[in-house]
Amino acid sequence: MSLFDEPDDVDVTGWAGLYALDALEGDDLIRFEAALVDNDELRIEVAEFRATAAELSVASAEEPPPHLRANVLDAVASTRQHSPVVDMAARRGARLGGVRSSWMAAAAALIVVAGVFGYIVRGDGGTTTSSEVAALLAQPDARLVPLTGSDGRSAQVVVSPSKQRLVVVSDQLGAVPDDKAYALWAIGDQGPVLAGLFRPGTDGRVESQVDVDLSGAQQLGVTVEPKGGSDQPTTPILVSGAV
């Protein structure tokens, strides 16, 4: 049973509470996140319900074992923060269409990420999904920039100028040596500027996002660079596309 069989917003909105309490699973979760893409009212309701749920946690507050604090602080001291690029291993491929309508529909299929908002969905083959990427897709100005290469490889970039953020998705770029990384270049009148570095996950998929201002960029391109990055591309561009 799914209430999504009825297309009107009232029914979809009815799921915000379940979503905020992490009670949606499987197809329902995917469909709800797809509905979030272009429904501001729904997103506001989710945000309010999440804040409400967070308040409930006051009722179950409990002192943790005292050693947890030292363990966490020790771990933090040796953990690098995810900035500016975050690699997110995806569990399953996605093909994005070339037009907004199709990739919005594909938002449900753009099953992303064991990242911060990663959510393991049981019962449909172990897919993973991310509200974070859904949130980017939900930006009114979000658009798809397909990157293609002469050898037929491709990658997709979802760009939101207002959020100054983009997500790279590809399952065709292949592995890179440990001392290398893929570099995404924003190419404008001033030449290429390094937008971010990324590596495929263990499954060969790329799902990476970076905060970047693309206002001067006309093209995006990907090269292989040393893992610390380069000032300029040092290898041929593998895939590229017009912003």
Next chain:
Amino acid sequence: MSRRLRMSHMDQLRSHDGDVLDLRQRLRGVPALAADTSPDALLVAIARGDREAFTLFYDQVIGRVYGVVRSVVRDPAQSEEVAQDVMLELWRVAPRYEPAMGKATTWTLTIAHRRAVDRVRSAQASRERDTRHVEMSPVEPAPDAAASVEIQLDRERVHRALAELTPSQRESVELAYFGGHSHSEVAALLGLPLGTVKTRIRDGLIRLRDRLEVTA
């Protein structure tokens, strides 16, 4: 949420950069409950790699993080693991936090609840084989003897708000949030149709939201 600062621990941490020193100076120059030790302000500092800010943030949220994880996961050792993952995750992704994702504490508790639910749902198959761990009733959190008056007042406020729900609204919300049960599990546990559970959870949250005067 009360702000429990453990200033003594701050000095045990080495500072890394100007931001840390700046925060330390500001903290020393102002009363302990100054505005810039609010979770939202601390998260901004954490995003810049400020470990002292993280420590303060940890002390402010860990009771709620651990509590919600434990109410869902139950097993103390696993709860501890999940709580540690949550706090580490927070540290890692803080640079990507933005206010549109909600207040710092909301964001934190959202991550905590998700992680807890992920843990129990991925462990569900094995857990179901082990009847000792099957928990089918909402958690009634144990009173925390060490809790400050402020926390107790907050807790009272939440309990009062919950008490104003209809019994089935309250059960549905509690099974989903404190129990970490899915929509279909809540429906099965209460013997209600999915649509009814959906409505009760939504109505319950609306009432709680208004009663607790929550803003996103």
